[in-house]
Amino acid sequence: MSDLVARTGRHQQRYEGGCRLVAGCIPFRYKDLDDDNSSKSNKIIEVLMITSQSGPGLLFPKGGWENDETVEEAALREALEEAGVRGELKEFLGYYEFRSKTHQDEFCPEGLCRAAMFPLLVTEELVSWPEQSTRLRRWVSLTEAVEQCRHPWMQEALAEGFSIWQANQIMCVEDDSDPT
Numbered sequence: 001m002s003d004l005v006a007r008t009g010r011h012q013q014r015y016e017g018g019c020r021l022v023a024g025c026i027p028f029r030y031k032d033l034d035d036d037n038s039s040k041s042n043k044i045i046e047v048l049m050i051t052s053q054s055g056p057g058l059l060f061p062k063g064g065w066e067n068d069e070t071v072e073e074a075a076l077r078e079a080l081e082e083a084g085v086r087g088e089l090k091e092f093l094g095y096y097e098f099r100s101k102t103h104q105d106e107f108c109p110e111g112l113c114r115a116a117m118f119p120l121l122v123t124e125e126l127v128s129w130p131e132q133s134t135r136l137r138r139w140v141s142l143t144e145a146v147e148q149c150r151h152p153w154m155q156e157a158l159a160e161g162f163s164i165w166q167a168n169q170i171m172c173v174e175d176d177s178d179p180t
Contacts, residue, residue, distance in 0.1 A: 012066040019112045020100070023074035024062025025120040026093075026162045027085050029139070045166060046139040047158070048122060049148065050083050053134050057150025060157070062115055071116045079120055083137050084129025090119040093161035098153040117157045119165055 014021040027048035049058035061082040065074040072089055079085050100111040140148065142163065149155045 012068055013064045014067055016114070019097070019114045021065040021071075022062050022113050022115040023065040023071045023078060023118075024060055024115050025075045025079050025089065025118045026060050026158060027079055027083060027087065027120045027122045028162075029122050031139075045142060047142060047145045047162075048083055048085060048137055048139055049145060050138075051136045052150055055150070058138065058140070058145070058148040059150055060117075060154055062117075065116070072118070075116070075118050075120070080126075081130045082135055084126040084132060085120070085122045085137075086124040086126070087120045087122040090121060091165060093117045093119065093157060093165055096153040096157050096161075098151065115153070115157075117161060119162055 028045055029048075030043040031046050033042040033044055047060075050061060052059050061075075061078045063074070063078040063082065065071055069077065076086070076089060079087070094117060096115045096117055098113050098115065100113050142158070145158055146155055149158065
């Protein structure tokens with residue numbers, strides 16, 4: 001059991017324009033394809049997904065952005081609570097809107113949500129974390145992530161946000177290494 005405790009309740013939940021504000025991340029790592037650990041080792045990207053508490057399919061960590069934290073702090077907290085990972089939050093990917101059937105309340109009667117999403121370079125995987133009894137985590141390829149992802153808005157965040165961000169990172173590295 002984890003000594004860390006997940007936040008619960010909605011008394012500090014942020015709302016804006018009839019939408020519940022949510023923060024989340026796409027945890028990722030670089031995995032060596034070669035066993036020789038050479039400096040020119042081929043690497044692939046894997047993303048960490050978690051099981052849903054309410055049905056089939058895989059998800060990325062996300063949850064309510066609360067009044068006493070920044071959006072970045074909320075994204076990091078959700079990664080820790082739901083997936084048991086810590087890491088380095090990268091550039092903001094964008095806002096993704098969706099409708100939640102389970103999160104309708106007096107401030108958001110239609111269940112509208114706006115999620116701020118970030119890439120998270122994972123630096124630590126905890127052995128125990130707050131929601132480990134209700135969630136499993138799994139490292140998957142980008143292709144498998146798109147196929148297994150439960151929500152279309154998360155597929156969009158992965159395909160249009162994360163993948164474009166990652167391609168730009170590769171281009172920046174190549175530009176830095178080009179002596180011309």
